[in-house]
Amino acid sequence: MAPKSREHVNSDIESSDDEGIENLDYKPPRDFTLHKAKKYTTSVFDVDEAAKHELWLIRVPEGVSNEDLATMSISLPASTKPKSSKDIETLGTLKKKEISTHSSASTTIKYHLQSVAPDSGVASEMLALQPLIPDSSKGGRLVQAPLGVHHHLALVASASIPSGQTLGEEILNRPIPKRDQPEGLKARFQFTGTETQIPGAKAPASGKKFAKAWPEVLEKRKRTQEIDAELNLKRRLAKEATERGEEYEEGEEGEEAVEVSQAEEQEQEAEDAEVQPSPAKKRKGEDMEVDAVVEKKSKKEKKEKKEKKEKKEKKNKD
CATH class of the missing domain: 1.10.287 (Helix Hairpins)
Structure with missing residues (x-):
């Protein structure tokens, strides 16, 4: 039920629906004061500049540096945003050498830059992000981008399945560490039917x-x-x-x-x-009686x- 307006409430005692609710406005910690910058450098992402250009949001995997991105050339995406995974297009590729965690050999990983669609299953959460950019007229405070994001792009690693021969050679060349055994440990147990005699063991x-x-x-x-x-x-x-x-x-x-x-x-x-x-044999002195x-x-x-x-x-x- 919607709260009644105070204009329609006839009471000598003034009441409020906000009674008992503490103020949720932001309060800085004690002894903190607002600092105003004397000089402010205009950023390329300023509100005024962002209104003149397009804002692209690109997700890059960990391990790819700015120097790696500088060597990649990309093509301009379509003016319209992809609505489904069928509309996804590859805009560029990047190759980077990385050392394998299983061996000391280096492998080349291929990345491709693609647009993000709502049902692509890759980086689709980027579509719900709202970027914050500085506003010089408000002392550099962060505000939402007025025109939003024009393109959402993601740099994705291509799945590379090694050949059976390469994988087999890697497994064969992989050293097998020797299991540490306690000092002085000797084998004494034998399975039933074992014919090999244990060194040092005496048979009955x-x-x-x-x-x-x-x-x-x-x-x-x-x-x-x-x-x-x-x-x-x-x-x-x-x-x-x-x-x-x-x-x-x-x-x-x-x-x-x-x-x-x-x-x-x-x-x-x-x-x-x-x-x-045979259990039927009995010992009598040193002779065996049948x-x-x-x-x-x-x-x-x-x-x-x-x-x-x-x-x-x-x-x-x-």
Whole structure:
């Protein structure tokens, strides 16, 4: 609701809407007095001079000096201000060498001077700026430019994407600093399955025995796999012959291969049981006693082997 005028208020007590609001006018600090210059030099940006010329507002990136700008030649922009990004035009270019922050090599950066449009996305905030220029008639006080800014320009760096070869060479030539290690630090940890022996580290007795017998175990496993592959081939041939109605004779070599394969498997299981530390073994004095379960298994394997041998001899006699 708008405040009522005092002319329409009938009251013996005079009131005001500004009661309780402190004065917001500028007040200089204590002991400060207004200084008036005795001599005032007229500036090229004075109000009277600005009325005779056009005022251009140019934004320059940090690192570009006045000496760099003096070497750049620009063309006059259009009399009308650009209304959209389609109307933006390049008025001049500038090349400047700068040292890269990642390496000591110098790179050339190319700048281009362009006009600013409301939707250009680059320096569009310049369009809302109001420049202040001195007024000699008021003792050099700053006032707003009477004719405003005619052209808004911005010096923008061109995006340069390095080639893959140049970037790759820079990465290869970049020195890799060595990571500082505490004095006296030695490696002791190894991942499971690591075969490299750490210098100075002592392996336990069970580990030494296992490491010594492990190559032989691998070799026997390899032979077993070869025999199994041969048996699978012969079984497949026998199956195909049966499907055709023919009789496939395996021969003595096949029987021997089966027996050798079974014998290899039994030997491998027995050696694995000896090589790998078993929780079934108990220490009694200095001797190691084998658990009854292991002995029973060993006797069973020997018995089966003996029965197969007798069966083979009987077959050969027949």
